[in-house]
Amino acid sequence: MLKQIEGSQAVADVVALCRPNVISAYPITPQTHIVEDLALIVGQGKLDAEFVNVESEFTAASVVLGASAAGARTYTATSSQGLLLMAEVIYCISGMRLPIVLTCANRAISAPLSIWNDHQDSMAVRDAGWIQLFAEDNQEAADLHIQAYKIAEQTFLPVMVCMDGFILTHAFEPVDIPEQKEVDDFLPPFKPRHIVDPRWPRGIGLYADPRFYMETRYILHRAMEKSEKTIKEVSADFAKTFGRDSGGFIKTYKLKEADVAIVSMGSVVGTIKDLIDQLEEEGKKVGLLQICSYRPFPRQEIYNVLKDKMNIVVLEKCISLGRGGILASDIRWSFPRAEKKDRNISSFIAGLGGRNITADDLRYMVEKVEKEPVELEFLGLKKELISDKDL
Amino acid sequence: MNEKAEELNRVEKKDLFASGHRACGGCGQALAARLVHDAAGENTIACVATGCLEVFSSPYPDPSWRIPFLHSLFENPSAVASGVEAAYKALKKGPVNIIAQAGDGSTADIGFQSISGMFERGHNVLYVCYDNEAYMNTGVQRSSFTPYGAWTSTTPMGNTTRKKNLPLIAADHGIPYVATATVDDFKDLQRKVKTALSIEGPKYIHILVPCPLGWGHPGDLTVKICRLAKDTGLFPIFEIIDGKVTNVRKIPVKVPVEEYLKPQGRFRHLFKKGVPTEEVAEIQKIANHNIERFNL
Ligand SMILES: Cc1ncc(C[n+]2csc(CCOP(=O)(O)OP(=O)(O)O)c2C)c(N)n1
Ligand code: SF4
Numbered sequence A: 001m002l003k004q005i006e007g008s009q010a011v012a013d014v015v016a017l018c019r020p021n022v023i024s025a026y027p028i029t030p031q032t033h034i035v036e037d038l039a040l041i042v043g044q045g046k047l048d049a050e051f052v053n054v055e056s057e058f059t060a061a062s063v064v065l066g067a068s069a070a071g072a073r074t075y076t077a078t079s080s081q082g083l084l085l086m087a088e089v090i091y092c093i094s095g096m097r098l099p100i101v102l103t104c105a106n107r108a109i110s111a112p113l114s115i116w117n118d119h120q121d122s123m124a125v126r127d128a129g130w131i132q133l134f135a136e137d138n139q140e141a142a143d144l145h146i147q148a149y150k151i152a153e154q155t156f157l158p159v160m161v162c163m164d165g166f167i168l169t170h171a172f173e174p175v176d177i178p179e180q181k182e183v184d185d186f187l188p189p190f191k192p193r194h195i196v197d198p199r200w201p202r203g204i205g206l207y208a209d210p211r212f213y214m215e216t217r218y219i220l221h222r223a224m225e226k227s228e229k230t231i232k233e234v235s236a237d238f239a240k241t242f243g244r245d246s247g248g249f250i251k252t253y254k255l256k257e258a259d260v261a262i263v264s265m266g267s268v269v270g271t272i273k274d275l276i277d278q279l280e281e282e283g284k285k286v287g288l289l290q291i292c293s294y295r296p297f298p299r300q301e302i303y304n305v306l307k308d309k310m311n312i313v314v315l316e317k318c319i320s321l322g323r324g325g326i327l328a329s330d331i332r333w334s335f336p337r338a339e340k341k342d343r344n345i346s347s348f349i350a351g352l353g354g355r356n357i358t359a360d361d362l363r364y365m366v367e368k369v370e371k372e373p374v375e376l377e378f379l380g381l382k383k384e385l386i387s388d389k390d391l
Numbered sequence B: 001m002n003e004k005a006e007e008l009n010r011v012e013k014k015d016l017f018a019s020g021h022r023a024c025g026g027c028g029q030a031l032a033a034r035l036v037h038d039a040a041g042e043n044t045i046a047c048v049a050t051g052c053l054e055v056f057s058s059p060y061p062d063p064s065w066r067i068p069f070l071h072s073l074f075e076n077p078s079a080v081a082s083g084v085e086a087a088y089k090a091l092k093k094g095p096v097n098i099i100a101q102a103g104d105g106s107t108a109d110i111g112f113q114s115i116s117g118m119f120e121r122g123h124n125v126l127y128v129c130y131d132n133e134a135y136m137n138t139g140v141q142r143s144s145f146t147p148y149g150a151w152t153s154t155t156p157m158g159n160t161t162r163k164k165n166l167p168l169i170a171a172d173h174g175i176p177y178v179a180t181a182t183v184d185d186f187k188d189l190q191r192k193v194k195t196a197l198s199i200e201g202p203k204y205i206h207i208l209v210p211c212p213l214g215w216g217h218p219g220d221l222t223v224k225i226c227r228l229a230k231d232t233g234l235f236p237i238f239e240i241i242d243g244k245v246t247n248v249r250k251i252p253v254k255v256p257v258e259e260y261l262k263p264q265g266r267f268r269h270l271f272k273k274g275v276p277t278e279e280v281a282e283i284q285k286i287a288n289h290n291i292e293r294f295n296l
């Protein structure tokens, strides 16, 4: 049913439709509305689940870890500092192959404190062995949660659904919320693999000495790579069942004919598409490659759609301090070494700590890379706020 | 004796925590873990923290556990156990005994917040603290359960602070059952585990577990040292049921703390050529205070 609702409410509604058995979370802006809405859904008896109100994100993640190891379908959500506080558990969850679903309402990281959106939080745990899916809008954010459970429970990999804080979590948009029956048909009940149960005593979380540890990482890496197939299948299956495209590996917009290819992810792609349309009217061919699955990273797909593009610009809301654009590095790595020679891959950092990314900013970026490649530039930087002694 | 009392007082040996693990000879914690799980029985899930117990009992591929064992991190066994319990409730499974367990470092320091949360939320979980009064697994560093005067590798001149009193802090959360125990009295320890598991809600049992390696005593003195800890008043034995201190173990013949301190290398520096220093008098005061406070 099409509803005009807040992004957080849409996520809470679909998570409830996925029938998690145990939910545990700790409040942090801009994730709060999601868990408040879920608390109400559980409180009103509309979802038969245990809602565990905990004293920290670290505990929230540990609670869902324990619950998942005991065979429950679980859910948690967080942002920013909360995700960092969870970090130790985040690695444990993937190492233990627990198919937990987590919403990351993307937010900047302290210091300085900022409650506003960027992608630094989920980037901080990008290497942890979690599938990371980025939503473009609230419909996709909702849809991705339904897919996330299916992907997680088929691959035994945890899934993080990343949605931009405030920009999506607090935006009211029409969202089609499916019926319970549709979700039930799409998402079968969770069949755990190994659980703690006195009927089948087994150890979960044994330690591995150097004879065994490396193989666990190799297996996890291969599982991440192999999940590509599941992510695509589930997204295709979703399209067939629900009649709309959501998720998958990558998406493109007017990319085939484009002279300049913009690569980005998350909600900013909406603004980028608008600009592409405008530029098209002005006779410029600009296209978009949108990364939906950031981990596993769709290297081959990216190569396939970008191999003829000689002018690529990566726009991202995060940075590896002392190194540069994170997504830009990934994109640069997506081409065989020999092919890189005359290909320009520019890197722009934008929107950190919630700085608006305007159409003018994007236009400036395109015009700049039409002239020359850009190694690294902060888009919309206020030079007047920076003095020489700061540098 | 009626049947129930008989069952409570029976010493159980089921080897659910099997021998062949890698603990040092005379390890109080290994003995305690065996006693706890044999008392709890097969229908039990062990949620264990990183630490000596985890390391000596759970190397892949040959763990010592014959019951389900779940380990994730150093500071979260109470949170993991809360999750297991929530799952059992949600999935309408059980009943099952869930025992979260950790060393003193995990319990008193890094996992403290998480335990408080588990108590406050009222999960039906027994928490067992194996108190060997330092971070043993990482090489005998000080924890907030390290007693006054003790040498550890991070208090090389002797510890200057006093032990945090977690049994009382636990009880003040309003949980229904708290107990202390040592590994020299199997019957008492196992009775407390069985009692705890018969009660709904969060429970806390604090077990003193001598560590020959960290305390510097021969492995065959583990049991004797427990008795001395009790008879000096340094480790009071009691239960707290619904907030009331009860079943306090009366000391048959009070023993001066010197007798407890002397066999342990970690207190050796408190004696100069066999003569006790001021610190020993300070420790005697702590014992006297306990004796008075709990009417030992
Ligand atoms: C977050 C974190 N910090 C530190 C450690 C290192 N560490 C592992 S076990 C341990 C000490 C355990 O002490 P305790 O809980 O008293 O158990 P014991 O080994 O003494 O039985 C420490 C410091 C860790 N594993 N994780
Ligand atoms: S170091 Fe101490 S606690 Fe650890 S196994 Fe040895 S005796 Fe037991």
Ligand SMILES: [Mg+2]
Binding pocket: B103, B104, B105, B130, B131, B132, B133, B134, B135, B136
């Ligand atoms: Mg210890």
